[in-house]
Amino acid sequence: MKTPINRLQTINGEMVFTAILLIIAVYLFFEAFTFSERAATFPQAISGAAVVGCILLLISKHFPPRIRSFIEEDARIIQHDEEQATPRDDEPVDVDEPQDQDTKPTNSAYTVALIAGYLVVAYLAGFFVGTPLFVLAYILVFDINRVYGAGLLVASIAIVAGFDRALNVPLNEGLLFTVGI
Amino acid sequence: MYDALLDAFSYVFTVEALLWILVGFCFGVVLGATPGVGTAVGMALVLPLTVFIDGVTAVILLTCIYMGGMYGGSVSAILLNVPGTAGSAATTFDGYPMSRKGQAVTALSISATSSALGGAISVIILFLITPFIIRLVLLFNSPDLFLVALLGLAMITVVARGSMIKGLTIGMFGLLFSTVGIAPTAPDVRYNFGSLLLYDGLDIVAALLGLFAISEMIKLSAEQGGIAKVDTEVTGSVSEGILFTLRNPVYVIKSSLIGTIIGALPGAGSSMANFVSYSEAMRSSGMADSFGKGDKRGVLASEASNNSAVGGSLIPTLSFGIPGSASTAILLGGFLMHGLNPGPSLFGSNLDITFSIYIAVAIGVIVLIPALGLLVITQLGHLTKINTDYIIPMIVILSLTGIYTVNISWIDVLTVFLLGIGGYYMRKYDFSIVAFLLGAILGRMAEENLFRSLQISGGSYDIFFESWLSIAIILIMLLLVFSPQLMKLRGSN
Numbered sequence: 001m002k003t004p005i006n007r008l009q010t011i012n013g014e015m016v017f018t019a020i021l022l023i024i025a026v027y028l029f030f031e032a033f034t035f036s037e038r039a040a041t042f043p044q045a046i047s048g049a050a051v052v053g054c055i056l057l058l059i060s061k062h063f064p065p066r067i068r069s070f071i072e073e074d075a076r077i078i079q080h081d082e083e084q085a086t087p088r089d090d091e092p093v094d095v096d097e098p099q100d101q102d103t104k105p106t107n108s109a110y111t112v113a114l115i116a117g118y119l120v121v122a123y124l125a126g127f128f129v130g131t132p133l134f135v136l137a138y139i140l141v142f143d144i145n146r147v148y149g150a151g152l153l154v155a156s157i158a159i160v161a162g163f164d165r166a167l168n169v170p171l172n173e174g175l176l177f178t179v180g181i
Numbered sequence: 182m183y184d185a186l187l188d189a190f191s192y193v194f195t196v197e198a199l200l201w202i203l204v205g206f207c208f209g210v211v212l213g214a215t216p217g218v219g220t221a222v223g224m225a226l227v228l229p230l231t232v233f234i235d236g237v238t239a240v241i242l243l244t245c246i247y248m249g250g251m252y253g254g255s256v257s258a259i260l261l262n263v264p265g266t267a268g269s270a271a272t273t274f275d276g277y278p279m280s281r282k283g284q285a286v287t288a289l290s291i292s293a294t295s296s297a298l299g300g301a302i303s304v305i306i307l308f309l310i311t312p313f314i315i316r317l318v319l320l321f322n323s324p325d326l327f328l329v330a331l332l333g334l335a336m337i338t339v340v341a342r343g344s345m346i347k348g349l350t351i352g353m354f355g356l357l358f359s360t361v362g363i364a365p366t367a368p369d370v371r372y373n374f375g376s377l378l379l380y381d382g383l384d385i386v387a388a389l390l391g392l393f394a395i396s397e398m399i400k401l402s403a404e405q406g407g408i409a410k411v412d413t414e415v416t417g418s419v420s421e422g423i424l425f426t427l428r429n430p431v432y433v434i435k436s437s438l439i440g441t442i443i444g445a446l447p448g449a450g451s452s453m454a455n456f457v458s459y460s461e462a463m464r465s466s467g468m469a470d471s472f473g474k475g476d477k478r479g480v481l482a483s484e485a486s487n488n489s490a491v492g493g494s495l496i497p498t499l500s501f502g503i504p505g506s507a508s509t510a511i512l513l514g515g516f517l518m519h520g521l522n523p524g525p526s527l528f529g530s531n532l533d534i535t536f537s538i539y540i541a542v543a544i545g546v547i548v549l550i551p552a553l554g555l556l557v558i559t560q561l562g563h564l565t566k567i568n569t570d571y572i573i574p575m576i577v578i579l580s581l582t583g584i585y586t587v588n589i590s591w592i593d594v595l596t597v598f599l600l601g602i603g604g605y606y607m608r609k610y611d612f613s614i615v616a617f618l619l620g621a622i623l624g625r626m627a628e629e630n631l632f633r634s635l636q637i638s639g640g641s642y643d644i645f646f647e648s649w650l651s652i653a654i655i656l657i658m659l660l661l662v663f664s665p666q667l668m669k670l671r672g673s674n
Contacts, residue, residue, distance in 0.1 A: 014610040021354065028357055031372060039369035042628045043360040046353050053350030060346075104403050111402040112602060115395070115577055119598055123591060127582050138574045142402075148571055156578050166233065169586040 015058060022054035110141050125174035131160045182312065182532065189536030193544070198238060202541050205242040206549040209249020213266050214257050215572070220250030220266055221507040225393040226576060228386045228514055229583035236519030237534050241541040243515045247508045248300065248491050248545050251451060252554065255292040255484050260285055268451030268487035271459040275472060275479030282475050283417060290422020291477055292484040293554025295433055298426065299485030300546025302437035303444070303492025307539050311528070314500050318525040324634040324644045326524070328654040330627035333503040333619055335661045344611075345662075351612040355620020356627070358383055365625060366632040378592045387584050387596035388621055389514045392614050393507065394580040395601025398573045400608060419555055425477050432462055432478055433485050440486030444493025451490035451506075458486035488550075492542060499527050499535055502626060503619075510618040517622070518587075524626075 029047035032040045060068050114137055122130030135156045139149035164171045192198060212223035224246050231239035254266030259276035272292065279288040321329065334352055361372045362382025373379035426433065436458040443454040462482035463472045472479050497503045502523035504510035516523045527535045584593045607614050638644035645651055 013606075017606050017610055017612075021350070025354070025357075028372065035364070035369045035371055036367050038367040038632070039364035039371060042366075042631070043357060043371060046356045046360070046624075050350055050353035050357065053346055053353060056346055057344075057350065106403075108399045108403045108605065111399050111573065111577075112605075115581075115598060115601070118577070119581065119594060122581070122594075127585070131578055131582070134578070135574050142570055144570060148568075152571060152574055155575060159575070159578055160582055163582050163586050167586050169589060171582065171585070 018054055018057050022051065022058065025050035025054055107142070114138055114141065123174060124176045126177075127160050127171040128164070129174065131156050182315070185532035186536050188533035189540055192237065192533065192537050193241070193540045198241065198537075198541070199544070201234065201238050201242045202245050202544055203549065205245025206249035206545045206553065209246035209251075210253035210256075210553055212246065213250035213253020213255075213269075215253075219397070220247055220254070221393045221511060222397050222576065223250065224508060224511040225389045225514075226579050226583065228389060228511065228518060229587045230579075231515065231518070232587055236516075236521050237537055239519050240512065240515050240521065240534070241538060243512050244495070244538050245541055245545050247512060248488065248542055249549070249553075250508075251488050251491050252293070252296045252484075252550050254487070255296070255480075256289065259288045259292065259480070266451070266487075268455055268490065269483070271455040271483040272480055272487075274459065274483075275474070275476045276483075278473070278475035279417075279477070279480065284475070286417030286419055287422040287425075287477070288417065288480050290417075290419045290555060291426050291480045292422075293550055294423050294426035295436070295481045295485040296488040296554070297546050297550040298433045299437040299440055299487075299489040300492060300542065300550065302434065302485075303441040303489035304539055304543045304546065306438075306441050307492050307495065307542075310496075311535070311539075314496065315528045315532070318500050318528045320650055321525055322648075323630045323637065325648065325650050325654065327627060327630035327634055328645060328651055328658070329501050329503070330623045330630060332654055332658050332661070333501070333623045334627070335658045336503065336619060347611060348613045348616040351607065352616040352620040355617040355622075356624040358388060358617075358621040359624025360628070365629045376592075378590060383596055384584070384588065384590075384593045385514050385621060386518050386587060387593040388600050388618070389511050390580045390584055391597040391600030392604035392607075392617065393511070394576050395597055396604030396608060396614075398576050399601060399605040401569050402573055404569070422477075423555070426481055429478065429481060432481050435461065435465075436482040436485035437489040440489030441493040443486075444490030445496040446493075451487040451494070454490035454493075455483040455487040458482045488546065495538065495542075499523055499538070500525070502622070504615070504622060507615055507618075510615060510622060513622055 025047050029044060029051055032044040032047060035043070114134060117137065118130050118134035121133055132153055135149075135153050138144070139146075139152065144152065160171055163169055193202075208223065208227070209220060212220050224243050227243065227246060231242060234242070250266055251268055254264055254269035255272045255276065258264040258269040258272040259280055262273050262277040264270045264273055276288045276292070279285065334356075359382070362380055363370050370380055439458040439461060440451070440454040443457060444451060459472075459479060459482050462478050463469050466472070466476075466478055468476070494506060494509050498509040498512060502513060502516075504513045513523055521527075521531070521534065580597055581594055584597050585591075587593065604614055606612075607617065634644050635642075646655070
């Protein structure tokens with residue numbers, strides 16, 4: 001018999017992601033009741049279908065194998081798509097030698113944190129302040145070569161200045177203060 | 182029709198338009214040749230930048246990036262054994278062994294020549310079938326257009342990676358994305374959380390940037406250093422590659438036809454086209470053993486087909502607004518961003534826009550691919566060595582500042598960020614990003630035509646079963662949704 005701890009151990013990232021989708025769908029479903037009838041029908045039907053889909057994905061492991069395979073297995077008629085620029089693991093791409101691809105999942109977390117920080121600073125002080133700070137933080141976190149780092153910094157400032165000059169968009173303005181240029 | 186063609190010629194043959202075509206192709210080739218970045222990311226990045234230019238030029242630019250990227254993908258496939266785009270995956274089978282034998286330039290020349298010829302054949306086919314498409318799309322009324330939108334959503338079963346339920350579920354979230362803001366059917370504002378900023382809904386360009394650019398960069402940052410790990414010497418003969426391609430017209434024509442037809446099937450795309458034409462070249466050669474060991478016909482077949490598939494993919498995209506792939510979804514985003522409605526109008530009052538796109542693609546494939554591919558061929562190898570660590574911050578900055586400049590809205594910036602994270606997990610857990618986009622793009626079309634149809638019929642759903650066209654669409658839709666299960670049942674029997 002499975003203990004609560006064992007059950008918790010069977011929860012994986014995919015289930016958590018699906019559960020978040022379910023929460024969003026349930027919220028959107030009930031929120032749709034606050035709209036007028038004509039405006040509510042479509043989102044209610046769609047969010048209802050999304051709720052059913054999420055529940056099916058979450059409880060599929062408890063179904064008989066035949067139904068489970070219908071829910072979980074790859075049902076594509078066509079097995080190649082253009083979503084990925086790089087080949088999938090199952091595509092027979094390597095001819096002679098494998099590409100020694102080191103992956104570091106924590107780097108993804110650092111990147112997300114850096115982007116979040118960039119947005120906060122840009123919101124408060126404008127893109128002119130946020131952008132070079134983001135690049136500096138990126139150079140430090142990912143240990144980028146100093147020369148290339150300097151190039152990145154110049155290029156990043158050029159991008160923001162280019163947008164600012166060409167489109168006259170207030171990229172120097174933040175919620176707290178504005179940088180004069 | 183001829184007036185539209187003349188208008189298109191006079192529009193495209195201006196210095197400005199030709200310059201954008203050149204820029205688009207060059208940028209596309211760079212993107213395609215840079216492993217890990219990909220055409221879709223580049224097209225998404227360019228979208229907000231197109232606020233500078235008019236809608237038709239923007240769409241031409243995006244199409245040229247798409248086409249250039251498809252050719253550029255062969256460069257890294259041949260030199261590094263890493264296809265720059267999924268459409269060049271089969272090119273690695275013989276392209277890379279050719280490089281190892283010191284024939285990299287020959288392989289790149291075959292790629293450039295066959296890509297040009299394949300693309301040219303697909304453009305000729307586009308021009309030839311346009312009169313028939315015009316007649317077909319004019320038959321569609323509101324109920325049929327609603328069913329076409331549903332058909333587009335049914336395509337999720339074709340394009341969705343992972344389970345069909347996953348694809349359909351994430352497609353529903355795409356539809357929900359399209360419901361934010363003022364309802365098309367009533368003066369109600371939906372899901373705006375009391376904020377005026379959400380009255381106009383969520384921006385599809387922000388969704389594209391988040392799902393492609395940011396999520397791809399988050400994924401890429403986990404991969405250490407550059408993708409290019411192999412250094413290949415770029416040697417061989419340009420003339421040998423050109424002559425070989427010209428001496429094998431049957432392979433070129435056959436692969437181009439396969440590419441155009443498969444490319445026109447929403448969801449199939451260039452990746453499937455190049456595998457099918459590669460297999461066909463292998464079968465018909467009678468020398469299957471030589472394939473995979475540096476057979477030039479392998480490179481020729483793969484490259485002729487993937488570039489012709491781009492032409493084919495424009496058919497469902499332009500005629501019904503159904504994107505069959507990530508790149509065509511972004512192309513549609515470009516249409517929507519500039520207030521152009523993909524669908525029947527592009528084959529009616531706006532036919533000149535459609536012809537302008539065809540002509541731009543023709544210029545690209547006939548002039549630019551050979552010029553870029555053959556004249557600067559030995560320089561293309563450098564593109565494959567760009568370290569992705571340096572690309573990531575630039576793409577993040579371009580995405581976030583770019584989207585901010587479109588509407589000067591922090592909601593758009595937040596959408597990019599949140600969908601960037603969401604897209605990363607969608608990729609990780611096999612929820613199809615294209616399925617989400619199909620929902621987001623087709624949602625409004627589906628809702629508007631559903632209610633218009635019901636208004637016409639006085640609330641009766643019988644209107645969706647009254648014409649032969651509606652019934653045909655419903656049958657195709659049912660076939661699409663249930664065919665995987667039917668095929669499985671047939672297989673098990």
